Amino acid sequence: MREFSGxxxxxxWCWAAAAAAVHLYFGGFGFPEPIQMRGFHLLIFTPLLFLLYPALKSSPRHRPSVPDWLWAAASAAPHAWVMWNWMAVADRMEYVDPFTPTMMVLGITCIVTLLEAIRRAVEPGLAWMVAGSLAYMQWGYLIPGIFNARPFTPAEIVEASWLVPTAGGVYGPLTGIVATTIAVFILFGSFVQGSGTGRLFSNLGAAAAGRYTGGPAKVAVVTSGLFGTMSGSSVSNVITTGAMTIPLMKRIGYRxxxxxxxxxxxxVGGALMPPVMGAAAFVMAEITNIPYGEIIVAAAIGAVLYYFAILAAVHFEAKKLGIAxxxxxxxxxWREVLADAHLVLPIALLVWLMTERWSGxxxxxxxxxxxxAVAMLKRRTRMSWRDVIDSFANAGLTMAPLAVSIAGAGIVISALTATGMVVAFGGIxxxxxxxxxxxxxxxxxxxxLVLGLGIPTTPAYIIAAAIGVPLVLELGRPLGVDALQAHLFTFYFAVIAxxxxxxxxxxxxxAAIAQASPTxxxxxxxxxxxxxxxxxxxFIYDPGIxxxxxxxDIGLATAIQVAALTxxxxxxxxxxxxxxxWPLRVLTAAAGxxxxxxxxxxxxxxFLMGASTLAAVAALQWAAARAATEQGEKR
Structure with missing residues (x-):
């Protein structure tokens, strides 16, 4: 991203802050009509990306070029037209009412500018996936066999990708959930950071885990989990907490x-940890029509197990290396931790409102x-007007890339649905x-995991869920597998990708912070x-978790995972x-x-297999250590 001055x-900065502030207002006082809201969301964020992100490595780094301003203006035109003509767009019969030349030009402009925004600000891999889905709609009829698709006219391709808000595309339901619920949660996460709650999480992690073996690594785990559940972005979480924890871990002996x-x-695990769980969890609630409160309850034990495994691994690694x-x-x-404890109240309010089934x-x-309001209670956490504006601006800068990536994922879903690729790929x-x-x-x-190589978590989850979840439900019917189990399975792998x-x-x-090999x-x-x-x-086989x-059932399913992960x-x-x-390492791995x-x-x-192996190996090592001690005392 460019660094501007003056x-x-x-x-x-004011553009991003104002955009975020409007989303917050809508979140509290009601949203416009869906197509209006989705058009506004993309209108206010897409042009900003062309100013903030250079087109090429050789592009100016401290100012937008003239082409960047032209790209920004072009990207605004289709969304402005949709906002101005929202009633006509909402009332038109898809694929029946005429798709006029004006619509064709605006639709092509929207798709091209969206692809370029994704390439610059998100991932080139996602841009190529969107372009590939459009190419498949155009030429899929030439492919023999199971991947053969019916012919589409250029007008049908552009209309399906741009102006069919009920099924997918740029203004589909996915953009709707981002423009409403997810946007307001991103704002909450930004204010969590701006209020000093990040300091609370960091101090809490250090106070709780710092006194134990491998303390700095355990602090990193606890802090990243606490912080990540609010930020919803694994990369921003790494940059924020890793800048402190990685050098500290290196300094005490970790490679x-x-x-x-x-x-x-x-x-990465922050996106798995309730109560926020990142953007994909809200998309899950929208797709499955399952209340978000039920999702976070179902995911709670799994998230704790994830962090239990990391803490166990860190502990064993520290013991082996003798890290103090x-x-x-x-x-x-602890008095330093408790000095910020009042900042937990808004998080508790969020959890309570969600469990009471208020809208997200x-x-x-x-x-x-x-x-x-709570931050105002103490001078050390009080937010100035500059802090408030910075929090709005940071939220806006986070929303903008997410807006175009989800719109791009909507195009892919539209193409998969229209061509029947969901059925074909699922059949394979x-x-x-x-x-x-x-x-x-x-x-x-x-x-x-393959989808996660080139595209962010949320689009990867959306695309994989469209392809795989129906199959899981079909084959899992004898086991009673339901939609929430299938979606949580897909969600976990999208996150860890x-x-x-x-x-x-x-x-x-x-790796960049640690100055290590990325691979x-x-x-x-x-x-x-x-x-x-x-x-x-x-999630599929042990629903007790x-x-x-x-x-x-709940205790046994959890105990199995604890024993296996240990x-x-x-x-x-x-x-x-x-x-x-090595013999014991092979035995413990096989049993786990x-x-x-x-x-x-x-x-x-x-459970007996895991627990008995764990107990036997521990007893063997304890007996060997005691024998060695007694032998030493005799000498």
Whole structure:
């Protein structure tokens, strides 16, 4: 992103702040008609991207070029036309009423400028995916076999991509949920940062975990989890918390790539942690029509298990390397933590409103206003007018790339639906799975991870859910698998794709801070975030972790995951109570994998397998250590 100064900086800063402020107002007092709101959302954010992001590496870095201003003006025209003619757009019969030459020109302009905005500000891979979906609509009829599609005229392609707000496209339901609920939650996250709540999370993490073995790494895990659930962006989480935690981990003995891997795995998990869970969770609520409160309840144990696994891995790694706790002078006193404790009240208000089934946008509006009011209670957290404006502006700068990426994902969904590719691709996966639910889940997980190589979490989840969730529901019917289980499975793999090689946005950001190899950092991030894989499958096979069933069912499902994850993390760290030799590492890995994935066995057998192996290895090491101590005393 460009760095401006002078009047241009104030123009863009005020532009982003005003755009965010309007979204906050709508969140509290009601939104315009859907097509109006979606048009306004893209009108106010898309042109800003052409000013902030250069087209090429050789483009000016401190000012927009003349072509950038022309791109910005062109990108505004289609959305301004839709806002001005919103009644006609809302009332027209799709594919029946004439698609006029004016509409054709504006639609092409919208698609071209959207592709360029995505290429500049989001990911070139997503831009290529959108362009590929349009190309498939144009020439898919030439492809033989299962991928053959009916011919589409250019007018049909542009209309489906641009002006069919009921099914997908630029102004589809996905853009609607971003322009309403998600936008207001991004604002809340921005005010969380601006109010000093980030300091509260950092101090809480240090006070809670800093005194223990590998303290700085555990602080990174706790802080990133607390912060990430509010920010909703793994990369911004890495940049914000990693700037503090990664150098500290390196200083006490962690290798740079390991420090970066710990931070990126912890930062990625923020999107899995209630109460916010990032943008994709709100899209899930929209797609499934399941109240958001039910989603965060179902996801709670899984998120705790994810962070339990990272903390266990960090602990074993620190024990093996002999890494000491944080120096006492660097650990804040609890009175320092409690000095900011009042900032938890807006978060508690948000959770309460969501569980009481208030709309997400109104809950986030109330929590944002409450954050400003509560911060005023003490001088150290009081927000000045500059802090408030900065929070609005930062929220706007976060919303803008998300706006175009979701609009692009809407075009892909429209193309997949119109051409029947959802059915075709789903048929291929189903055929490869051969009616086996387990194999289908593996193929779907790989599909989501591949999608995550080049596009952000939310579009990857949306596209994969459109393709795979119906198949999971079909093959999972005998097990009683429902929509929430299938969507949480897909969501988990879309999230952890940000940390898995070969292209991992969060791990690459952490590697830059750690000055380590991006690929090696992403490999370490994958092993520290191993719970993302086991918990993802547990949503399907062990619904007790979603707080379903009896207390025994919930406890047993959770205990299975705890035992399995402890064994797996101990195995790859090579340490439990003492260093593990290769025979014991293989044994613990095999037992952990069996407990996590051997779903052909009943739950009691899987738990006993994991727990007994863990107890046996621990007892063996304890006995060996005691024998060595007694031998030493005799000498």
């Amino acid at each position: 009047p241009l900086k104030w123009l863009c 740079p790539a390991v420090a970066g891997g710990i931070e990126s795995a912890a930062s 706790p944080m120096p006492l002078k660097d650990i804040p006193a 946008n109104f809950a986030a509006f109330c929590a944002t206003v409450a954050m400003v 996966i189903k055929q490869l799975a051969g009616g086996n639910l387990g194999l289908l889940l593996v193929l779907l997980a790989l599909t989501v 940000d940390a898995t090689p070969p292209v991992a946005a969060a791990a690459f950001a952490a 090696i950092t992403s490999i370490h991030a994958t092993r520290f975030g191993i719970a993302g894989f086991t918990v993802g499958f547990a 979603m707080l379903r069933g009896s207390l025994l 064994l797996i993390t101990a195995s790859y760290a090579g340490f439990l109570l003492a260093p593990l030799g 994998m069996a407990a996590a994935f051997a779903h052909v066995l009943d739950d009691t057998t899987r």
